[in-house]
Amino acid sequence: MARIRNGRSEPSRLAVGGLTLLGVILLWYVATSITQTIPPVYFPTPAEVLQALRQISLQGYADGRLQQHFFHSCWLVLMGFMVAVGIGVPLGMLMGWSRRAEAFVNPTFLLLRPIPPLAWIPLAIVWLGLGDAAKVLVIWFAAFVPAVINSYAGVRSIEPYLIEAARSLGVRGAMLVREVLFPGALPLIFTGLRLSLQACWTTLVAGELIGAIVGLGHVLYQAGLDLFPAMIVVGMIGVAIGGGLMTAALGWLETRAMPWHRR
Amino acid sequence: MNAHRSLTRREWLVLTCAGTLAFFGIWALASLAGLTSRQFLPPPWTVAEKFVELTYQPFSGATLQKHLLSSFGRFGMGFALAVLIGIPLGLILGWFRWADAIVSPLFDALRFVAPIAWVPFAALWFGTGIGGPVLIIFTGAFPPCVINAHRGARYVDQTLIEAARTLGARHWHIITEVLLPASVPSIVAGLRVSAGLGWQSLVGAELIVASSGIGYVLVKGQASISTSIVMSGMIAIGIVGFAIDALLRRIEVQLRRRRGDER
Amino acid sequence: MRMHLRQLMLAAVVAVIGTATQAQLTEIKVSYQPALYWALPFYVAEEKGWWAELGLKATFSTFPAGVPQIAASASKSWDVGGVGSVPAVLGAARYNLLTIGLTNDESAGNALVAVASKAEGFAKNPQSIKGQTIVLTANSTGDYAVQSCLAKWGLKKSDLIIKSMGQAEIISAMSSKNAELGGLWAPNIYTMEEKEGAKVICSGKDTGTVIPGALVVRADYAKEQPENVAKFLAVYLRAWKWMNAHRPEAIALMKKFYDLGGVSISQASMEKEFDTRPTFDLTGQLKVMKGGDASDVDKWMTQISEFMKSTGTLAEPPPASRYVTDEYMRMVEADPKLREFANRSN
Numbered sequence: 076m077a078r079i080r081n082g083r084s085e086p087s088r089l090a091v092g093g094l095t096l097l098g099v100i101l102l103w104y105v106a107t108s109i110t111q112t113i114p115p116v117y118f119p120t121p122a123e124v125l126q127a128l129r130q131i132s133l134q135g136y137a138d139g140r141l142q143q144h145f146f147h148s149c150w151l152v153l154m155g156f157m158v159a160v161g162i163g164v165p166l167g168m169l170m171g172w173s174r175r176a177e178a179f180v181n182p183t184f185l186l187l188r189p190i191p192p193l194a195w196i197p198l199a200i201v202w203l204g205l206g207d208a209a210k211v212l213v214i215w216f217a218a219f220v221p222a223v224i225n226s227y228a229g230v231r232s233i234e235p236y237l238i239e240a241a242r243s244l245g246v247r248g249a250m251l252v253r254e255v256l257f258p259g260a261l262p263l264i265f266t267g268l269r270l271s272l273q274a275c276w277t278t279l280v281a282g283e284l285i286g287a288i289v290g291l292g293h294v295l296y297q298a299g300l301d302l303f304p305a306m307i308v309v310g311m312i313g314v315a316i317g318g319g320l321m322t323a324a325l326g327w328l329e330t331r332a333m334p335w336h337r338r
Numbered sequence: 339m340n341a342h343r344s345l346t347r348r349e350w351l352v353l354t355c356a357g358t359l360a361f362f363g364i365w366a367l368a369s370l371a372g373l374t375s376r377q378f379l380p381p382p383w384t385v386a387e388k389f390v391e392l393t394y395q396p397f398s399g400a401t402l403q404k405h406l407l408s409s410f411g412r413f414g415m416g417f418a419l420a421v422l423i424g425i426p427l428g429l430i431l432g433w434f435r436w437a438d439a440i441v442s443p444l445f446d447a448l449r450f451v452a453p454i455a456w457v458p459f460a461a462l463w464f465g466t467g468i469g470g471p472v473l474i475i476f477t478g479a480f481p482p483c484v485i486n487a488h489r490g491a492r493y494v495d496q497t498l499i500e501a502a503r504t505l506g507a508r509h510w511h512i513i514t515e516v517l518l519p520a521s522v523p524s525i526v527a528g529l530r531v532s533a534g535l536g537w538q539s540l541v542g543a544e545l546i547v548a549s550s551g552i553g554y555v556l557v558k559g560q561a562s563i564s565t566s567i568v569m570s571g572m573i574a575i576g577i578v579g580f581a582i583d584a585l586l587r588r589i590e591v592q593l594r595r596r597r598g599d600e601r
Numbered sequence: 602m603r604m605h606l607r608q609l610m611l612a613a614v615v616a617v618i619g620t621a622t623q624a625q626l627t628e629i630k631v632s633y634q635p636a637l638y639w640a641l642p643f644y645v646a647e648e649k650g651w652w653a654e655l656g657l658k659a660t661f662s663t664f665p666a667g668v669p670q671i672a673a674s675a676s677k678s679w680d681v682g683g684v685g686s687v688p689a690v691l692g693a694a695r696y697n698l699l700t701i702g703l704t705n706d707e708s709a710g711n712a713l714v715a716v717a718s719k720a721e722g723f724a725k726n727p728q729s730i731k732g733q734t735i736v737l738t739a740n741s742t743g744d745y746a747v748q749s750c751l752a753k754w755g756l757k758k759s760d761l762i763i764k765s766m767g768q769a770e771i772i773s774a775m776s777s778k779n780a781e782l783g784g785l786w787a788p789n790i791y792t793m794e795e796k797e798g799a800k801v802i803c804s805g806k807d808t809g810t811v812i813p814g815a816l817v818v819r820a821d822y823a824k825e826q827p828e829n830v831a832k833f834l835a836v837y838l839r840a841w842k843w844m845n846a847h848r849p850e851a852i853a854l855m856k857k858f859y860d861l862g863g864v865s866i867s868q869a870s871m872e873k874e875f876d877t878r879p880t881f882d883l884t885g886q887l888k889v890m891k892g893g894d895a896s897d898v899d900k901w902m903t904q905i906s907e908f909m910k911s912t913g914t915l916a917e918p919p920p921a922s923r924y925v926t927d928e929y930m931r932m933v934e935a936d937p938k939l940r941e942f943a944n945r946s947n
Contacts, residue, residue, distance in 0.1 A: 091439040091440070091443075092439070092442070092443035093443075095439070095440045095441075095443050095444065096443060096444070096447075098440075099444060116462070116675050116695070116696065117459075117462060117463055117675070118459075136913070174344060174345045174350075175345065175349070175353055178345060178349070178350050178353035178354050178357065179353045179354070179356060179357040179360075180357060181354065181357060182354055182357040182358040182361060183357060183358075183360075183361040185580065186361065186576065187576075188576075188580075189534070189537075189575070189576040189577075189578075189579030189580045189583065190572050190575055190576045190579070191537070191538035191541045191542065191575065191579070192538070193454070193538065193541055193542040193545060193553075194541055194545075194553075194556060194571070194572045194575055195572075196545070196770070197556060197559070197560040197565075197568045197769075197770075197773055198565070198568065198569075198572075200770060200773045200774050200777065200779060201378055201565065201773055201777040201779075202378065202379075202777075203779075204774070204777075204779035204780075205734075205736070205764060205774055205779055205780060273449060273450060276450040276452070277450060277451070277452040277453070278452065279452070280452035280454050280455050281452065281454055281542060284766065284767075284770070285766065285770070286736065286764035286765075286766055286770075286774070286780075287764070288762070288764065292452075295455050296765070297739065297765065298458070299455075299457065299458040299668070300668055300739050300740045300765070301691075301740060301914045302458065302462075302668060302671070302672055302691060302695055304458065304459070304462070307455065307458055307459070310455065311451045311455055314450050314451055314452070314455070315447040315448065315449075315450050315451060317450070318449070318450030319446065319447065319450070378777065396860075397863055398635075398861065398862060398863030399635075399861045399862070399863070457669075458669075458672060461669040461672035461673050462672045462673075462675050462676065463676060464673075464676060464678075465662075465672075465673035465674070465675070465676040465677070465678025465679070466632075466662040466664075466673055466678040466679065467676075467678065547664070547665060547669045548665065549635060549662075549663040549664065549665065554665075555863075557665070557767070557769045558769070558862075558863030558864075559863075560769040560770065560772065560773050561768060561769035561772050561789065561792065561863070561864070562792065562863060562864070562865070563772060563773070563776045563792065563796050563797070
């Protein structure tokens with residue numbers, strides 16, 4: 076399956092991306108402020124969003140300043156992500172490796188998997204109260220599934236002869252996992268990690284519905300209650316930046332972990 | 339496939355049953371142990387009883403099936419819209435590199451914004467109409483459709499494209515007659531993810547702005563301090579989600595078989 | 602085959618007659634929230650066919666809370682409706698909603714509730730609430746009631762931890778002992794009292810603050826169809842008149858209405874709703890709205906505006922005189938037919 080190499084270099088892609096963003100902002104400005112094709116009640120103007128941004132950075136909104144909200148959300152996402160990955164990747168790998176484990180765990184997994192993370196909110200409140208633990212639980216559910224599925228697929232994708240070869244050389248147990256299974260499954264594991272991370276961010280908003288005091292999700296919720304669209308946009312931008320930064324970090328981790336792998 | 343030996347039919351059956359029993363067993367024991375109150379974790383049979391009751395005795399205006407039906411209707415519309423717009427868009431982005439460079443940055447930014455964050459806008463723009471929930475479902479279901487169609491189009495065998503070109507095919511023809519058929523496996527895989535996310539987003543939306551539907555049942559169950567109603571709702575959501583996924587998986591397998599590249 | 606044809610013709614005739622009578626009815630889009638006391642008149646009027654008596658065909662849209670309800674008015678999804686006074690002020694500021702009457706006086710129906718084990722302690726010594734967590738729904742009458750209670754005790758919001766969430770989540774948190782104090786409105790108060798033994802430690806009424814419920818209309822609709830707005834008010838008023846005169850039947854309808862909204866409370870609690878939440882007939886409405894900016898309603902709404910300013914929701918709340926108007930109530934009073942209709946109690 077040949078693929079024509081994209082001749083463009085990295086910096087120029089970034090430039091085009093930046094230009095696009097500028098173009099969209101320009102279009103937004105024209106549509107709302109100048110021509111009023113989008114009435115201000117339906118969507119805020121860029122000026123209003125800037126004003127909201129200033130408000131939340133300087134005076135604070137929803138019981139906190141932008142930095143507090145941003146970092147608390149990043150913290151929650153990281154927690155949920157680590158727990159999900161910490162449990163999901165080993166479990167997925169185990170299920171991929173051992174048909175027995177797969178048959179045993181599958182029923183539970185299949186039963187719980189289709190339930191949306193948001194639907195766990197009522198139970199999360201009852202079981203864990205209104206603290207960060209409940210939020211992490213909701214986020215965890217979202218991130219857990221992609222981690223398991225992709226780790227499973229990762230182990231399954233390893234060529235059997237590699238494992239046989241390693242075995243015949245006397246490699247067993249923990250070493251087998253460390254030297255053969257893990258590296259072999261890594262590409263798909265990372266795909267799973269990306270999906271998990273994205274799920275964490277999108278579920279964060281839902282998680283912070285559970286009695287949050289600070290957080291971007293809390294900002295979004297409060298802005299929704301106040302019917303303050305400009306602040307909602309600020310919250311969305313915050314989430315997009317948080318998610319983007321973490322994904323970039325993950326990408327960096329990926330290139331370090333798999334220097335042999337070309338994307 | 340995997341190095342570990344496949345299970346015999348009997349082994350698989352035994353382990354699956356054991357896994358299922360373990361799940362329900364632990365649940366039953368935990369609820370009976372008395373360390374948890376009725377509200378915390380009702381035993382499986384209480385939930386089952388409540389579930390059945392909800393199918394013939396209306397709760398919050400309708401029976402469980404009726405609620406599921408209204409939810410499913412909204413889901414259907416939002417999903418259909420996401421597919422009808424997402425797949426062509428993905429193919430176009432995969433073909434026209436300049437379009438990709440422009441749209442992708444936007445896309446990457448919006449990906450992290452939870453569908454649920456759009457709820458205030460849904461209420462503002464669409465009020466009571468079906469447009470509101472459809473918007474939310476669309477924001478959830480749209481990205482995977484586009485991404486998978488895009489990937490499918492990008493990685494099509496170049497020789498096919500060359501062949502089409504030499505036969506004088508224009509852009510439109512190439513997209514519909516070469517890219518589309520070749521991307522079908524990727525598209526169908528994307529449909530599964532998209533349907534899953536769409537269904538989840540729907541429930542999220544219904545937790546906040548609805549007066550019917552299965553998400554609404556969850557909220558009302560919560561307000562009546564009935565964990566068994568909440569869990570019945572979760573099970574119903576899970577069943578439908580599972581059914582949608584199973585259906586799409588069937589289609590995916592059929593298609594793979596038809597094309598002869600069974601993995 | 603011939604039987605079939607005859608049946609078809611009969612059905613067609615009936616349909617034509619049906620639509621002919623329908624065609625004379627003007628559609629009016631009414632919004633409310635389910636399983637709430639002040640929304641009961643809409644349900645009762647529909648059951649009794651009173652809308653049609655005035656030539657109206659009411660189509661209803663329900664919302665889980667006041668905020669999405671008023672947001673939906675921006676896209677003209679509904680024309681008239683009932684809503685809490687706090688969302689009504691927000692709606693006036695953002696979406697040009699006029700307050701044209703009161704649904705009820707729900708000061709007793711919005712309260713600070715405490716779990717059974719702690720209720721007595723807090724009631725005896727309100728200062729012990731300092732440092733505690735209160736869960737409430739921000740920008741609601743429940744929030745307003747809690748604020749008034751805190752003010753009465755000389756406490757400020759900064760003395761406590763306030764967490765905002767929906768009523769359902771509050772109930773969940775309190776009943777699972779994860780929160781001890783909550784700002785709730787009826788019937789959620791009754792659910793907590795009956796099922797969990799929770800106690801009201803302070804209601805809006807206890808603080809002397811009046812928390813009204815508002816009847817609202819979109820400003821542009823009111824300008825286009827003032828007569829329909831007046832008719833809407835007349836139907837609403839008649840429903841309360843009838844219910845107050847026929848309490849047992851009203852309670853029976855209330856049970857059905859609440860059931861539709863997934864709420865089931867005891868007979869005693871339902872009676873309590875009627876007993877503790879006064880409603881206004883035509884004379885009563887005109888009285889509280891009389892006097893322009895000095896009217897009672899203007900005063901009450903201004904207090905609420907100040908509350909919303911203090912929470913940072915509205916930087917510059919509009920003056921009450923701009924959106925509170927008794928013009929449509931006066932239309933009902935001036936028209937003999939509507940006045941008689943609104944005062945009918947059977």
